[in-house]
Amino acid sequence: MERFKVVERETKTKAYSKEGLGLAQKVDPAQKEKEEVGQWLTNTIDTLNMQVDQFESEVESLSVQTRKKKGDKDKQDRIEALKRQVERHRFHVRMLETLLRMLDNDSIPVDPVRKLKDDVEYYVDSCQEPDFEENEFLYDDLDLDDIRREMGENGGKLGKNGKKRGENGKKRRKTGRKCKKKGKKWGKVGGERVPL
Structure with a gap:
């Protein structure tokens, strides 16, 4: 019965009360x-x-x-x-x-x-x-x-599933567009156009 009271008290404690803030500091x-x-x-x-x-x-x-x-x-x-x-x-x-x-x-x-x-x-x-x-x-x-x-x-940039990532850690998407001036291929990294 005592254990139940303790569990019930912990579940009913409000998050921003003194007791609730003290409980938040307890780490696994x-x-x-x-x-x-x-x-x-x-x-x-x-x-x-x-x-x-x-x-x-x-x-x-x-x-x-x-x-x-x-x-x-x-x-x-x-x-x-x-x-x-x-x-x-x-x-x-x-x-x-x-x-x-x-x-x-x-x-x-x-x-x-x-x-x-x-x-x-x-x-x-x-x-x-x-x-x-x-x-x-x-x-x-x-x-x-x-x-x-x-x-x-x-270069050490892997996603959670082990796939390649771009320079800033975002997934690299190849679009295959070529730059008119230099003939380089461009891709998008996180919404930004970067040379491939």
Whole structure:
């Protein structure tokens, strides 16, 4: 009987009363967990992008210095190492963005993403150390190869059903009209005419 009273009280509570506003703050534990993992993914992507910017600025400053002094082997080696590091970071950023998108679309559960957390944090924290060894099979358990291939074809813009999207994420429609001046084909993306 007590449980029934509690349920009845919750259903009769008005949305904008003090009690109703207090109830709105209660979040489903699964949704809260998903939001926390999504926030962690976003923060990790931002950290990796900041490191990429630092590496690129260092590459630029070293390349300016090596132009002045030709034949500096140490700086050339450092530039090559930084370029490899930038490529690895960009790979991880692409994979984490894919996971974030999949998590938002509910196409991947939270648990496999959470299992990656320790390895990804280790990579972010320790990638610049000289004795660092990267786990090359980090994302293999998630079977993201098919998704990466699809994303490579259309620049990462997929709809919910996996079909290609335009530059702004809207569905691309081919009309087959040709521009009179240049002979280019034009299509519509979200009501806008764009060259195909």
